[in-house]
Amino acid sequence: MTEDSSNRKTARRMELLVSYVLRAGVLLGTALIMAGVVQMARTGETGYASVLPHGLAALLAFAPPGSAGHFPTAPGEILRAAVVGKPYAIIELGILVLIATPALRVALSVGFFHRGARSVLRGDHATGPGCPGRQFPAGRWLVTGHGHRGLWQSVSRGGMPVRHRKPVRTMLRPPPAESPATHNLEDRSIASQ
Amino acid sequence: MLGIGSGLFKVIAMDRLMRAPLKASTTTSNFMIGVTAAASAGTYFARGDINPFIAAPVALGVLAGTVIGTRLLRRMRSRFIHRCFWLFW
Numbered sequence: 001m002t003e004d005s006s007n008r009k010t011a012r013r014m015e016l017l018v019s020y021v022l023r024a025g026v027l028l029g030t031a032l033i034m035a036g037v038v039q040m041a042r043t044g045e046t047g048y049a050s051v052l053p054h055g056l057a058a059l060l061a062f063a064p065p066g067s068a069g070h071f072p073t074a075p076g077e078i079l080r081a082a083v084v085g086k087p088y089a090i091i092e093l094g095i096l097v098l099i100a101t102p103a104l105r106v107a108l109s110v111g112f113f114h115r116g117a118r119s120v121l122r123g124d125h126a127t128g129p130g131c132p133g134r135q136f137p138a139g140r141w142l143v144t145g146h147g148h149r150g151l152w153q154s155v156s157r158g159g160m161p162v163r164h165r166k167p168v169r170t171m172l173r174p175p176p177a178e179s180p181a182t183h184n185l186e187d188r189s190i191a192s193q
Numbered sequence: 194m195l196g197i198g199s200g201l202f203k204v205i206a207m208d209r210l211m212r213a214p215l216k217a218s219t220t221t222s223n224f225m226i227g228v229t230a231a232a233s234a235g236t237y238f239a240r241g242d243i244n245p246f247i248a249a250p251v252a253l254g255v256l257a258g259t260v261i262g263t264r265l266l267r268r269m270r271s272r273f274i275h276r277c278f279w280l281f282w
Contacts, residue, residue: 030253073240095243
């Protein structure tokens with residue numbers, strides 16, 4: 001296996017990992033929030049201030065730390081309360097997971113990109129096709145000039161990369177060809193006429 | 194800017210000024226908003242500003258809307274989305 005294709009495979013695996021982390025985070029967060037809502041509906045309590053029977057106003061009011069309606073905001077505290085089964089804590093845990101998911105996604109891609117960028121700086125692959133930074137759209141945009149000038153080259157030549165319409169488009173899938181099935185139907189109808 | 198992440202401005206800027214494709218503009222703007230929102234969401238959460246009673250239905254509704262919206266975006270034509278955006282302006 002050449003170094004080129006192995007680099008490409010690693011990059012593909014990284015992108016897949018990122019997509020799995022995103023999906024898992026969203027699904028886990030949603031499941032937790034749903035579980036919390038179900039639990040709240042079942043028990044009729046929030047787990048912190050028994051305000052449910054007293055109406056909506058008390059639930060919607062801002063509860064400063066230490067007041068009767070206060071719910072925990074520290075991750076450890078939330079986790080402990082969620083294990084016990086307090087509805088608000090379960091919902092909050094789900095919200096925490098949802099907040100952490102995009103942060104984790106950014107951290108992952110920064111780590112991957114850093115790995116790629118370091119090997120570019122070392123001159124391992126220069127900006128050839130095997131350069132790991134090229135595997136990510138941002139990296140491709142920054143470091144390469146295959147068929148178009150990369151951002152860096154455009155800026156260093158004193159021009160905004162405004163008119164690079166075509167290369168951006170080529171990153172997208174080409175428009176789907178008309179399905180042959182409809183063609184066949186039309187042909188047949190014409191033939192029958 | 195308006196409490197909505199100013200996606201309307203971002204999409205117009207990317208589409209008109211940077212000449213990016215429309216679907217790429219909308220999804221990139223969405224991603225940018227997500228990253229900046231995630232940064233501030235942690236602070237709001239720590240301050241106790243996120244009320245679970247409100248946040249739970251909102252989160253579930255937004256997630257459902259995201260799933261539907263993403264599927265729709267893939268099927269819709271760029272021209273139609275273009276017109277929707279210009280309707281706002």
